[in-house]
Amino acid sequence: MDHSLIGALSASRAAAQIRTGTLSCEELMLSCLARIAQREPQVGAWQFLDATRALERARAADKLAPQGPLHGIPVGIKDIIDTVDMPTTLGSQIYAKRQPQWDAACVAALRAAGAIVLGKTVSTEFAYFQPGKTRNPHDLLHTPGGSSSGSAAAVADCMVPVALGSQTAASVTRPAAFCGVYGYKASHGEFSLSGIRPFAESLDSLGVLARSVDDIVLMRSVLLGGIPIDHRPLAAPPRLAVCRTAQWSQAEPQAQNALETVVQACRKAGSVVSELELPAQFAGLIDAQKKIMAYEAAHNYVFETTSCPGQLSAAFLALTESGRNVSRHDYASAKCEVELARNILRSLAVDLDAWISPAAIGEAPLATSGTGDPLMSRMWTALQGPSLCVPVGRGAQGLPLAVQLVALAGHDDELLNAGLWVGTLLETA
């Protein structure tokens, strides 16, 4: 088979072909490695790669009967997630040589299912704003988004079918949107974060970057310990709404158009798509998210800010400084404000499987301007529900546009079922 075709396979299809013997783990790995050899000098998606060992493991996997659902599937792991056999730098020069003594729980779960860790993907510094070396594979002058920059770029560029990311503000959704791939941010608390340094514990969630919703469903099942998830095509269209949010006017017209296109397509396919209007209690949530994030980051990074401030970026120092200036009272108020809104949302959205909302302001900006604005995801991340970034064509500069589906906390299955439906709709449109 043509390697470029193999490299474009989804993890689900590749795994199925490996099971039936029409594809070998070695072929799959070789095609990923060939793509990386060709493109990595420009894209810079990888913080650490172990091509030799990955190939050895693929060959070893070919000698075994497939046991787990990810048998022989190469995966990328965001470099804030610990791996026992590869350095984990957290995107910081402080930890340039850090070698964890364990696998994060999510990595162990992927490996137990047969996945082969190809390497560590570039993260911004501690998954905050200071960019790494990665560029947008669709246009190397542009940012891939952050903080899961390398995971999104590697998946978008067919270097690897799936990769793990994480989100505290918009760190899965934004890079997925900018790179034109699916990005699933799980409900807060949905997956174990053991082996991932906390950034802001009220907000941190694990995520998956992939080129198909099927792959996200598969990864989710594995990350939950291999429980079978019933994701059959829906008998009826999903119960959707559109939520333009108070940030709507800050979205570029082409991002607004992308959203309206999706809404129309869903309506045409039989989903009612009601309007989800957020009441006044949601107005302060973006500020609340910023306060919670800054406060918790300041408390989580006391070691680095007191011991080696000279090795931290100005952006990170400013964040932790601002977090130290958030009073206990203001922090508690921000948490209360979010909890109140979460309770209101629960009744507003009780009859919804998911709602459609902007994923980003627009196309990926130039890399020189940073990793883009997390604006469109801050509120949803604070509310702790799951989200799925869904690519929707290209913008004026030829870069991807996207929307996100969002759901109530704990409704990850409903979200992904809706995502399968919407994804199929858009891909076959």
Add this chain to the structure above:
Amino acid sequence: MDHSLIGALSASRAAAQIRTGTLSCEELMLSCLARIAQREPQVGAWQFLDATRALERARAADKLAPQGPLHGIPVGIKDIIDTVDMPTTLGSQIYAKRQPQWDAACVAALRAAGAIVLGKTVSTEFAYFQPGKTRNPHDLLHTPGGSSSGSAAAVADCMVPVALGSQTAASVTRPAAFCGVYGYKASHGEFSLSGIRPFAESLDSLGVLARSVDDIVLMRSVLLGGIPIDHRPLAAPPRLAVCRTAQWSQAEPQAQNALETVVQACRKAGSVVSELELPAQFAGLIDAQKKIMAYEAAHNYVFETTSCPGQLSAAFLALTESGRNVSRHDYASAKCEVELARNILRSLAVDLDAWISPAAIGEAPLATSGTGDPLMSRMWTALQGPSLCVPVGRGAQGLPLAVQLVALAGHDDELLNAGLWVGTLLETA
């Protein structure tokens, strides 16, 4: 000054004497080291000790003007909490040689306030049930309790004035009760857990073991980033209740008597001490706590259970096995059950500063029987509020008895103000 007297000083008093120049950091450290040299072979409180470096640091501190509130104060750190300059084994042979590349946020905060980390105190395996080498300093045939075994024993035995612990079921309260020291378990989410491997993220909390409530207040202020906390003697007696709980009949008569003694003393001193009766919705909380703990532990320890099960204790393997058998649905139900009870408790206890409840079933059992039963704390830990173990004399075997004060989640200041009042009452009785 007599070293045995220095070693019995609270951290607050020692710090005050260091500030006024009546005690040197070196004298304080030498007295702790002398006590350790004398008693450690029997008590076994320390997993790792660096006496030479601690003494060097104490001498260096004597050359500096005191800057932080813990200047020169020796502290013990539970060995599940990462330290950049000392191994952190998590009480597991798997990590016998593990050296973290950072300080946990709580350790960094203590050091930034001038504390000197004397060493790492023994934890049970991953802070679960498999005991370490530590014995109860009041009777070496008995357990110090777990999982913060070494921290409680070291503080009780005047090896160090204060130590950090952590709690997922009863891992601060039980060892504090068995060793006769104060044990503060913070509200869930109160302090950063960065640098502490998660056991069960819905339950894990940081704790402090100390010989005075003043020290706990001081440590809390430092752990919150040095914010000043106003803990003046209360103008009026605290608003207390007694909550005997559905587990009351499982407390030994002498534990019941200890509680009644405290209630009478509080009433005599002018506190009304109402009765806090828990409605039927609380009946299943102990089972819910067990399910949540097992489910989350199973998901957090995938690496160890898949990569090196032969190095895990039977108790730990059984827990993670049972956790894998808790379904998503049962886990979600258990979390809902706890959340419902938390909401009910908020209205039941709205007028209370704290309530008095049994801290343990009775005196510390023989070390051969394990680390004792966490029964009396499971429900409170699930409800995520803070608790303070308060020693109350001795039992039939000459070992300490205790009660715990418990409060609503987020009411740590109210709890400790009540604790200062109750502690003073009992100490001067």
